[in-house]
Amino acid sequence: MPKIVVIGAGIAGVSTAYALLEHGYDVTVLERQRYAAMETSFANGGQLSASNAEVWNHWSTILKGIKWMARASRHSS
Numbered sequence: 001m002p003k004i005v006v007i008g009a010g011i012a013g014v015s016t017a018y019a020l021l022e023h024g025y026d027v028t029v030l031e032r033q034r035y036a037a038m039e040t041s042f043a044n045g046g047q048l049s050a051s052n053a054e055v056w057n058h059w060s061t062i063l064k065g066i067k068w069m070a071r072a073s074r075h076s077s
C-alpha cells in the first residue's frame with residue numbers, strides 16, 4: 001500500500017489525509033504544534049463561502065470591509 005506523509009494538520013492537511021485514507025492509502029500526518037488546527041485553522045470566522053476566494057489584503061477587500069463595518073445591522077434582537 002502506498003505510504004503518504006502529509007505535513008501540517010490544519011484544515012487542508014487533515015482533509016487531504018482523510019480523503020487519502022478513504023482511498024486506501026497509508027497516511028501519516030506530521031504537525032509541529034502539539035494539537036491539530038492550532039494555527040490559521042484555529043479560530044477562523046466559520047464562514048462557508050464556496051468559490052469566494054478573495055485576497056484579504058487587496059484594497060477592494062479592505063474598502064468592502066470598512067463599508068460593512070459602517071453599515072447598520074439588518075438584524076434586530
Ligand SMILES: Cc1cc2nc3c(=O)[nH]c(=O)nc-3n(C[C@H](O)[C@H](O)[C@H](O)COP(=O)(O)OP(=O)(O)OC[C@H]3O[C@@H](n4cnc5c(N)ncnc54)[C@H](O)[C@@H]3O)c2cc1C
Pocket residue numbers: 007008009010011012013030031032033036037038039040041042043044045046047048049
Ligand atoms: C482571521 C481569519 C478568519 C478566517 N475566516 C475564514 C472563514 O470564515 N471562512 C473560511 O473559509 N476561511 C477563513 N479563513 C481562512 C482559513 O482559516 C484558512 O484558509 C485555513 O485555515 C488554512 O488552512 P491550512 O490547513 O492551509 O493552514 P493552517 O491551518 O495554518 O495549517 C498548516 C499547518 O501546518 C503546520 N506546519 C507548517 N509547517 C510545518 C512543518 N514544517 N512541519 C510540521 N507542521 C508544519 C502548522 O503548524 C499548521 O498547523 C480565515 C483566516 C483567518 C486568519
